[in-house]
Amino acid sequence: MQDYYNMNQTTLSIALDYQPEEHHSARYINQLVESLKLKYDYQFGRPREYNLGAMLKLVLLAYSYGIFSSRKIERFARENKPAGWLIADQIPSYRTICRFRISDELATLTTDSLSQLTQYLRQNGMIDDVSFIDGTKILADANKYSFVWKKNTIRFDKMNREKLVDLLGELHEAKIVGEIPAGSELTPELLDIMISKVEDHLVVLNETVEATKQVSPNPAKQQRRTVKSQKRKL
Numbered sequence: 634m635q636d637y638y639n640m641n642q643t644t645l646s647i648a649l650d651y652q653p654e655e656h657h658s659a660r661y662i663n664q665l666v667e668s669l670k671l672k673y674d675y676q677f678g679r680p681r682e683y684n685l686g687a688m689l690k691l692v693l694l695a696y697s698y699g700i701f702s703s704r705k706i707e708r709f710a711r712e713n714k715p716a717g718w719l720i721a722d723q724i725p726s727y728r729t730i731c732r733f734r735i736s737d738e739l740a741t742l743t744t745d746s747l748s749q750l751t752q753y754l755r756q757n758g759m760i761d762d763v764s765f766i767d768g769t770k771i772l773a774d775a776n777k778y779s780f781v782w783k784k785n786t787i788r789f790d791k792m793n794r795e796k797l798v799d800l801l802g803e804l805h806e807a808k809i810v811g812e813i814p815a816g817s818e819l820t821p822e823l824l825d826i827m828i829s830k831v832e833d834h835l836v837v838l839n840e841t842v843e844a845t846k847q848v849s850p851n852p853a854k855q856q857r858r859t860v861k862s863q864k865r866k867l
Contacts (some may be wrong), residue, residue, distance in 0.1 A: 653712055659715035662693045683725050688733045690719040701829040703730040703836070728840075731833040834860055 643662040653659045666686050694716055695706045707727040710716045717724075725733075838860065 651718060652720055657695055657715055659690075659719055662690050663719055664695070666690050666693070683720075683723060683729060683733075687720045687723070688725065688730070691716060691725070692730070692734065694719060703727040703734060703829065703833055725801055728836060731836045735830060735833045735837065742824045766820050832858060 654719065666689050669686075691706065694713075695701070695709050698709065698713075700706055700709050704727045707725065707730060710720060710724050744750055838853055838857040842851065842857060845851055845853055
């Protein structure tokens with residue numbers, strides 16, 4: 634007999650012991666981050682604080698799903714069961730995710746973590762040098778971006794590619810995005826990461842401008858104009 638289903642019922646029985654399946658990527662990411670033995674003694678977020686390891690797990694899982702926007706990562710954390718499991722259902726705001734993603738600590742942690750994740754998967758016989766997981770190619774070369782999506786690779790003509798590389802170089806010098814390793818493919822997903830990092834900086838700059846609106850001239854306003862101009866070029 635089919636169970637009765639009523640959207641208007643006032644009580645709902647919910648299983649609280651959710652666990653991702655044995656070979657789910659969330660489990661590998663959890664094991665990886667736990668193995669890093671992070672020694673940072675501070676946490677991110679206001680008014681609630683979030684553990685550095687939990688934030689790293691969330692960002693790595695979101696990236697593996699092709700999700701790069703801080704707002705979308707917040708929604709992902711609310712709606713995705715494995716993501717909720719990784720962070721014990723403590724949902725950070727998109728502003729907290731913004732600050733975390735543009736921090737110097739994450740730049741180092743993400744590079745090291747993606748490299749170690751690739752090594753971990755290979756040691757456990759889960760990938761060869763290059764393998765596709767849900768449409769995602771994991772590169773063995775740790776000096777390149779570890780996640781490169783195989784669909785819709787952009788084939789820029791020489792002039793457009795040089796202009797884009799120059800712009801990304803400017804953003805790197807301004808400490809807005811990381812350095813693009815020489816020879817990396819320019820893909821739509823790579824550009825999405827760059828754009829989302831710029832948007833994260835704009836969120837923080839807007840807060841700084843609001844907090845220092847009595848200051849004149851306001852260097853945060855000038856920096857915001859510059860970043861907005863660079864974002865329009867991407």
